[in-house]
Amino acid sequence: MANEKTKALAEKLFYKKKDVFTTKSPAELADMMSFAEDYKAWLDVSKTEREAVAEMIRILTEAGFAEYKLGDSVKAGDKLYYNNRGKSLFAFNIGTEPIENGIRICASHIDSPRLDMKPVPLFENDGIGYLKTHYYGGIRKYQWTTIPLALHGVVTKADGTTVNVTIGEDVGDPVFCISDLLPHLAQDQNQKKLGEAFTGEGLNIMVCSSPYIDEDGAVTDEGVKLNVMAMLNEKYGIVESDFIAAELTAVPTGKAVDVGLDRWLIGGYGHDDRCCAYPSLRALLDNTDSVHTNIMVFADKEEIGSNGATGMRCSLLVDLIDTLSETLGSNGALVRSRSLCLSADVSAAYDPNYPEVYEKRNSAMLHCGVSLCKYTGSRGKAGTNDAPSEYASFVTGMLDKNSVNWQMVELGKIDQGGGGTVAMFIAESNIDTIDIGVPVISMHAPFEIISKADLYETYRAFSAFCK
Numbered sequence: 001m002a003n004e005k006t007k008a009l010a011e012k013l014f015y016k017k018k019d020v021f022t023t024k025s026p027a028e029l030a031d032m033m034s035f036a037e038d039y040k041a042w043l044d045v046s047k048t049e050r051e052a053v054a055e056m057i058r059i060l061t062e063a064g065f066a067e068y069k070l071g072d073s074v075k076a077g078d079k080l081y082y083n084n085r086g087k088s089l090f091a092f093n094i095g096t097e098p099i100e101n102g103i104r105i106c107a108s109h110i111d112s113p114r115l116d117m118k119p120v121p122l123f124e125n126d127g128i129g130y131l132k133t134h135y136y137g138g139i140r141k142y143q144w145t146t147i148p149l150a151l152h153g154v155v156t157k158a159d160g161t162t163v164n165v166t167i168g169e170d171v172g173d174p175v176f177c178i179s180d181l182l183p184h185l186a187q188d189q190n191q192k193k194l195g196e197a198f199t200g201e202g203l204n205i206m207v208c209s210s211p212y213i214d215e216d217g218a219v220t221d222e223g224v225k226l227n228v229m230a231m232l233n234e235k236y237g238i239v240e241s242d243f244i245a246a247e248l249t250a251v252p253t254g255k256a257v258d259v260g261l262d263r264w265l266i267g268g269y270g271h272d273d274r275c276c277a278y279p280s281l282r283a284l285l286d287n288t289d290s291v292h293t294n295i296m297v298f299a300d301k302e303e304i305g306s307n308g309a310t311g312m313r314c315s316l317l318v319d320l321i322d323t324l325s326e327t328l329g330s331n332g333a334l335v336r337s338r339s340l341c342l343s344a345d346v347s348a349a350y351d352p353n354y355p356e357v358y359e360k361r362n363s364a365m366l367h368c369g370v371s372l373c374k375y376t377g378s379r380g381k382a383g384t385n386d387a388p389s390e391y392a393s394f395v396t397g398m399l400d401k402n403s404v405n406w407q408m409v410e411l412g413k414i415d416q417g418g419g420g421t422v423a424m425f426i427a428e429s430n431i432d433t434i435d436i437g438v439p440v441i442s443m444h445a446p447f448e449i450i451s452k453a454d455l456y457e458t459y460r461a462f463s464a465f466c467k
Ligand code: MN
Pocket: 109, 272, 273, 302, 345, 346
């Protein structure tokens, strides 16, 4: 048996993940539980990037944040937000230290995998009305059949007005669904490969099963389709051509819930990446007296490559930093070179049900705290920001100083797949960046699972960074 001195030496020299149950006080564990309640409530009303932006603006406004336009004059202590097309958001405070010291940036995304409607989605087939979808982001198609779906989104009509659509979330609302074969008739389907058995063109959502009947009791051709349009027209004033410019999407219906008898897990739709967005919003709100200028980025389009004006490849973050720097009498390029970024995105939690795809020593374990990813990418780190050693060490040191439980992880086994985040796009603007976030079980599924402990330690990590 090792003597005390040898045990102490091992303790000093070895890296070990720290689970919260053996390292945190009962009071701290209770804080984790109550933070999760706030998060669930926010998640339930933030199922699309637009809904997340609207809810965050509501919270920010309540906390005294004001809308900022590029070029507005700013001063230390200002609390501001920049609303990018209602789909991405920059929330920030101007710190008391000179902006030449650099900005602290925390960048998460608020879009999640889902089923978008096609431009001409509505059709009728053998008496059933369907909406054709085009999946958004990396989904496993079979997971989206036989679950209740809600419709969310906006329709901008020919007269220029935009209506919000939400059907399937309120008590008493109807929901929608994609059917699947009964096992009794699935012999052929069962022989197919999983990735081929379910097709994108097959993800058609049932929306109606009865025709439009006029006052005389008469029914026309395409009566089911007409019935759908008549109901939508009555409620929202839209016609079929309004689908063309609409952003309508199907997401899993219902609220986030506790998972497990002990209630330490949260199941819900869209943890990726709203479980990083919410902690970063809270970190900003709780550190508005910071010496640093903190910018919280809530990006759109991460799940499909970060392209477009609301994705992280857009120049807007650079424009914002450069404009703020100029307004405060400094130089944007200099400020960026001294800025630091946490790319706040989820990682894959080790799943004991599928150990074969993980390399356990380098995997995120549930309840062991916020996960750091020095690099992501695939096939030999291709397509990644690999954070410099100095910056990775700065971040882990900061977390240790603040007693945040953290773990350095990879996504899974080499060459099992891979993925990326917004980290590389920010780093390309000459900003030190590292990936950090909450480990997720069943990532991108309609029902993803996270740990309340990891959620809270992620919040504490962001708060330590901002303060
Ligand atoms: Mn993500």
